[in-house]
Amino acid sequence: MNRVVVLTELFYPERTSTAYFLTAIAQGLVTDYPVIVFTDASLYESQASSLASYVVVKGVEIHRCSGTAFDKNWLPGRLVNGCTRAIAIFLQALWQCHASDVVLVVTNPPLLPFMAWLLKTLKGCEFVLLVHDVYPEVLSATGLVHNHSLVYRLVQRGNRLVYAQASRIITLGRDMQKLVGQKFTQPVEGKLVCIPNWAETEMIYPVDKQDSTLLQRLKLVDKFVVLYAGNMGRTHDLNILLDAANILTKTHPQIHFLLIGAGARKPEVEARVQEQKLQNVTVLPYLPHEEKNVALNSCDVGVISFVPGMAGVSVPSRMYNQMAAGKPLIAIADHESELAKVIQEEGIGWLVSPHDGDQLVKLLTQIVNDSELCNDMGHKAAQAVLCKYQLKHAVSKYQSLFRELIPKTTSLAQETLKK
Structure with missing residues (x-):
């Protein structure tokens, strides 16, 4: 059976926004397909590695991979963390991925989408890129890299190659969709999909x-x-x-x-x-x-x-x-x-x-x-x-997207009904 494989540095029980959104998306997709997640073993706000290497939460299989755990506010350490965690996630996924899987990968850390591309090359599985930050533009905006530098040009070229290999690219806004679209030299109708994030309406509501x-x-x-x-x-x-x-x-x-x-x-x-x-x-x-x-x-x-x-x-x-x-x-x-x-x-x-x-x-x-x-x-x-901007609005769009990519797969819910 086709599976959805999620590559993300942050996932449940983390409470960062990235972890929250990726967890909700995975749990929304598990009604249609088996979902397996490869993520880091460290807590984002802690340098300790204290999470189980394997657990199933609400039907989602979670595999945790160990990278470095330097202070995230120390820029060199954060860069090392991103690289080691992306590589650890890739190695675990390489061992378990099948050609029939569809990978969902997020852009942070920035090396992770390249790991999805490598999985596609080695295992033949398609991947969907979820863009949270657009590189290298975010590096230029923060003053970390000049937009005429060699590093900027290399990162730009690398990301264009990744974008070209993705089956779908999900952006969070219309401005982001426009910016990503400018990285292609050929028309990409149908490849770019805008799915906004949502509010946590289960816990956020107006109070005087x-x-x-x-x-x-x-x-x-x-x-x-x-x-x-x-x-x-x-x-x-x-x-x-x-x-x-x-x-x-x-x-x-x-x-x-x-x-x-x-x-x-x-x-x-x-x-x-x-x-x-x-x-x-x-x-x-x-x-x-x-x-x-x-x-x-x-x-x-x-x-x-x-x-x-x-x-x-x-x-x-x-x-x-x-x-x-x-x-x-x-x-x-x-x-x-x-x-x-x-x-x-x-x-x-x-x-x-x-x-x-x-x-x-x-x-x-x-x-x-x-x-x-x-x-x-x-x-x-x-x-x-x-x-x-509720969870149900976004999940419906994610479900529709993956049904386009895996049209012949019988959903888990349908199989359960048959049994």
């Missing part, structure tokens, strides 16, 4: 800000709270928030910035807050997973901030959860990005150009006393999620 236990504990219930919740990595512009806070601390002390998360840029943020004595900024680590709804409802408006040049390179999954919490959004992002498009199409927030601190300050001073507008946009955001 006044009832936030977090804001009550921080004594911020009466403030106009601007929330940044998520990764504080190299692709995110956090300085624009601190610049705005520095200006508004004197002119509009009722506006308070709440930053929750972790990442490479967090130490810089904490140092600047302390150095400039920004009393209107609170920086917190991630709350426990079960308190995610508390965190996302602890604001008047949510903000997602990117450095310039990220349109098409990455689509923030946190957008959908913030929408599900019924809060309006400020997107500090390229105006052609999927994030900007969703906000404009649904009428659920505002756009600010990257690095334009004056525009952000002006916007916040305009909306700080307009609770009716914020509430209206927040309601629209929650409704948009229920209509378009």
